[in-house]
Amino acid sequence: MSRIPTLDINVGETAEVADINTVLTAWNNVEIGAENLRDEGLDRRSLADGIVHPTDADAHDLFQTSNEQLGLNATSPTLIVISSAEAVAANLALDQTEGEELLVFAGCRYKCSHGGTGNNPILNFQLGYATDYTGTGTGTWTMIGDTARDPSIEDGGVENRGRVSIAHHFQTDGPDLTFGLFAWLTGYTSGQTYDLSNATVFTRRLDL
Amino acid sequence: MWAYAPILSDTQDAVLTEDWDLTFAVLAGVFNGGLDRDNFADGAIVRDHIKKYACNRVYSDGGSWADPVSADVGTTDWQNGDSDGLPSVSEEAPVDTALVVHYSCAWTWDSSSGPTSTEQDRICVQWRLVVNGTTIAKSGWSPLQRARHHVYLVGASPIEAGGYTVRAQMRIARVTFNSATSNEDISSEGIGDFPLIVNGRELIVIEKRR
Numbered sequence: 001m002s003r004i005p006t007l008d009i010n011v012g013e014t015a016e017v018a019d020i021n022t023v024l025t026a027w028n029n030v031e032i033g034a035e036n037l038r039d040e041g042l043d044r045r046s047l048a049d050g051i052v053h054p055t056d057a058d059a060h061d062l063f064q065t066s067n068e069q070l071g072l073n074a075t076s077p078t079l080i081v082i083s084s085a086e087a088v089a090a091n092l093a094l095d096q097t098e099g100e101e102l103l104v105f106a107g108c109r110y111k112c113s114h115g116g117t118g119n120n121p122i123l124n125f126q127l128g129y130a131t132d133y134t135g136t137g138t139g140t141w142t143m144i145g146d147t148a149r150d151p152s153i154e155d156g157g158v159e160n161r162g163r164v165s166i167a168h169h170f171q172t173d174g175p176d177l178t179f180g181l182f183a184w185l186t187g188y189t190s191g192q193t194y195d196l197s198n199a200t201v202f203t204r205r206l207d208l
Numbered sequence: 209m210w211a212y213a214p215i216l217s218d219t220q221d222a223v224l225t226e227d228w229d230l231t232f233a234v235l236a237g238v239f240n241g242g243l244d245r246d247n248f249a250d251g252a253i254v255r256d257h258i259k260k261y262a263c264n265r266v267y268s269d270g271g272s273w274a275d276p277v278s279a280d281v282g283t284t285d286w287q288n289g290d291s292d293g294l295p296s297v298s299e300e301a302p303v304d305t306a307l308v309v310h311y312s313c314a315w316t317w318d319s320s321s322g323p324t325s326t327e328q329d330r331i332c333v334q335w336r337l338v339v340n341g342t343t344i345a346k347s348g349w350s351p352l353q354r355a356r357h358h359v360y361l362v363g364a365s366p367i368e369a370g371g372y373t374v375r376a377q378m379r380i381a382r383v384t385f386n387s388a389t390s391n392e393d394i395s396s397e398g399i400g401d402f403p404l405i406v407n408g409r410e411l412i413v414i415e416k417r418r
Contacts, residue, residue: 048252
């Protein structure tokens with residue numbers, strides 16, 4: 001414990017060496033801890049930059065596409081690709097034993113021009129993560145099951161527009177985590193057109 | 209710095225007991241719970257000095273895709289789903305806290321067994337987030353025509369230190385717009401014909417403590 005005893009020397013008494021040594025020894029053994037700090041006595045002036053809400057590159061990442069309409073006709077989970085080399089993916093690390101928490105937010109606009117009837121097409125979205133993704137379209141991806149979103153498309157030639165948004169609390173530690181948003185179709189037939197735009201994956205690590 | 213003003217002695221002075229006692233009493237008073245920002249250099253506190261979860265804490269609750277929750281279609285009241293299956297978080301906040309709450313899920317209407325009529329077009333589901341009984345976010349009505357659909361809600365609320373509960377809730381109703389009152393009229397007519405299954409539920413609660 002780090003509280004420091006005091007030992008008054010009173011007028012008319014002898015200042016015993018042992019008493020003085022007791023006080024000095026107590027001071028020498030002080031280990032400053034929580035008991036020594038005044039409640040809420042520290043403010044931002046005392047804190048190093050970015051230790052509560054880190055702003056370093058490892059603490060957050062954002063990947064987003066433009067409002068360019070990107071055609072989709074895949075029938076299996078496909079990373080939403082914005083060019084031949086880039087995909088909607090965001091990367092960082094997580095260590096929960098250090099009090100780190102990781103949140104993943106993803107979203108995408110969709111537009112479906114459905115020319116036929118009776119197919120009940122479904123547009124599927126899902127978050128996935130990889131530990132070996134290099135940004136070139138490769139990687140071993142694990143789908144995060146609870147993040148699936150599967151809006152159905154109304155039949156009858158009506159154009160459907162919407163935006164899907166997903167929030168996820170990721171709880172698996174790892175040094176090289178990359179998150180990606182996947183999309184695919186079920187009930188797709190040729191002649192129907194599906195476009196995605198403004199896809200985003202935002203990862204945010206909270207410390208402490 | 210400090211509340212401490214040193215009482216220094218000159219050469220050949222006698223050390224007065226009053227000065228000695230005062231010096232150590234003040235020093236001990238500062239160290240015994242009085243240290244504050246005046247005693248630390250700017251930026252002296254780094255990450256490893258701060259206790260885990262002193263500033264942020266994240267809780268979440270949800271359910272696997274393979275474990276869906278059915279809606280109680282016998283009521284138009286706000287509900288927690290079958291067996292209170294919609295996610296909730298009940299915790300103790302150690303200090304006054306700002307809560308930031310996110311919720312997203314997907315759902316499927318089963319319209320195969322119900323009657324086909326224009327009335328079914330008005331069967332809808334609505335979502336809200338509740339902190340200690342107070343609504344902090346609410347969706348619009350999503351109709352049955354969107355047989356599969358999804359929602360994302362976010363809200364924030366200050367709370368006092370102590371226990372709190374955050375819930376995601378839904379309600380199902382037949383909704384019509386009353387042009388005379390510019391309000392929605394809701395009823396239970398027909399809602400029992402169309403079971404609603406909720407998947408992919410995830411409620412995230414962030415305690416922003418400092």
